[in-house]
Amino acid sequence: MELVRIYECLCEPTRLRLLHVLAAGPLCVCHFQAVMREPQVKISKHLGYLRTRGLVECEREGNWMIYRLPAKPSRELRSNLACLQDCVRENPVFRRDRARLAKLAPRLAQTGPACCP
Amino acid sequence: MELVRIYECLCEPTRLRLLHVLAAGPLCVCHFQAVMREPQVKISKHLGYLRTRGLVECEREGNWMIYRLPAKPSRELRSNLACLQDCVRENPVFRRDRARLAKLAPRLAQTGPACCP
DNA sequence: GATTCATATTCCCTCTAAGGAATATGAATC
DNA sequence: GATTCATATTCCTTAGAGGGAATATGAATC
Numbered sequence: 182m183e184l185v186r187i188y189e190c191l192c193e194p195t196r197l198r199l200l201h202v203l204a205a206g207p208l209c210v211c212h213f214q215a216v217m218r219e220p221q222v223k224i225s226k227h228l229g230y231l232r233t234r235g236l237v238e239c240e241r242e243g244n245w246m247i248y249r250l251p252a253k254p255s256r257e258l259r260s261n262l263a264c265l266q267d268c269v270r271e272n273p274v275f276r277r278d279r280a281r282l283a284k285l286a287p288r289l290a291q292t293g294p295a296c297c298p
Numbered sequence: 299m300e301l302v303r304i305y306e307c308l309c310e311p312t313r314l315r316l317l318h319v320l321a322a323g324p325l326c327v328c329h330f331q332a333v334m335r336e337p338q339v340k341i342s343k344h345l346g347y348l349r350t351r352g353l354v355e356c357e358r359e360g361n362w363m364i365y366r367l368p369a370k371p372s373r374e375l376r377s378n379l380a381c382l383q384d385c386v387r388e389n390p391v392f393r394r395d396r397a398r399l400a401k402l403a404p405r406l407a408q409t410g411p412a413c414c415p
Numbered sequence: 416g417a418t419t420c421a422t423a424t425t426c427c428c429t430c431t432a433a434g435g436a437a438t439a440t441g442a443a444t445c
Numbered sequence: 446g447a448t449t450c451a452t453a454t455t456c457c458t459t460a461g462a463g464g465g466a467a468t469a470t471g472a473a474t475c
Contacts, residue, residue, distance in 0.1 A: 182314075182391075184382075184385055185308075185310065188309035189309040191302075191305040191308075192306040193302065194302050197299075197302070256385070257385045260384060260385060264378060267377060268301055268377060268378070269301065274299075
């Protein structure tokens with residue numbers, strides 16, 4: 182069942198953080214590293230896991246890989262992502278990620294979701 | 299995070315079926331067996347898994363163990379159970395479980411959630 | 416074409432889950 | 446107190462997840 186594949190993705194904290202950050206817009210891997218302060222392997226592997234199960238999509242842009250939530254999510258995925266956002270709204274870890282992301286906002290506005298210093 | 303524990307429970311099809319059936323009301327293990335047509339070990343183990351993570355509660359009644367959804371679910375649990383019920387509404391496997399449960403309804407009305415032939 | 420940079424993959428290890436067969440538990444009944 | 450019934454637990458095996466170190470890939474730049 183597709184639903185089980187979705188829940189498999191959701192039962193790991195790093196992946197929840199990735200999805201929560203992505204809800205704010207597309208992002209490249211190095212920005213995830215900056216926002217979440219986690220090692221590159223970890224982030225890349227979990228994004229790969231999400232990708233093979235259709236919870237994120239990605240596209241190369243020069244050196245960077247830009248990840249985004251699916252353009253046309255299934256009903257199940259849409260419901261569950263909404264539920265997730267609602268559940269973590271007040272969680273400190275997730276708020277911190279969003280705060281760090283907000284600090285990158287000006288740079289993102291200039292350069293798009295890719296590119297690091 | 300508690301949320302992750304919830305998703306861990308939701309990423310296995312048998313457990314999703316158990317929770318879906320429970321949403322209709324408390325039930326004993328042998329009735330789960332009848333409704334879901336799965337071996338006793340399997341059902342008992344998954345109920346145990348759900349119990350240790352707080353997704354179900356149980357109480358002994360004579361020979362029978364009556365399982366039910368928590369009386370006071372957390373906000374996260376409530377949201378996710380609602381989301382689940384919504385997602386599986388049209389799924390054949392889940393509908394079949396409910397149909398078999400409906401056939402037991404008259405007997406349940408007489409005897410309560412426990413008791414087998 | 417060699418180097419650099421961002422990202423992905425491989426390899427190794429540890430841990431947990433899942434299923435089934437067999438057995439244990441605990442309440443009820445004779 | 447022995448048996449029966451519903452349920453739980455143990456033991457075994459297999460499979461997959463998760464983390465990190467090291468290495469590979471692929472695009473861009475010099």
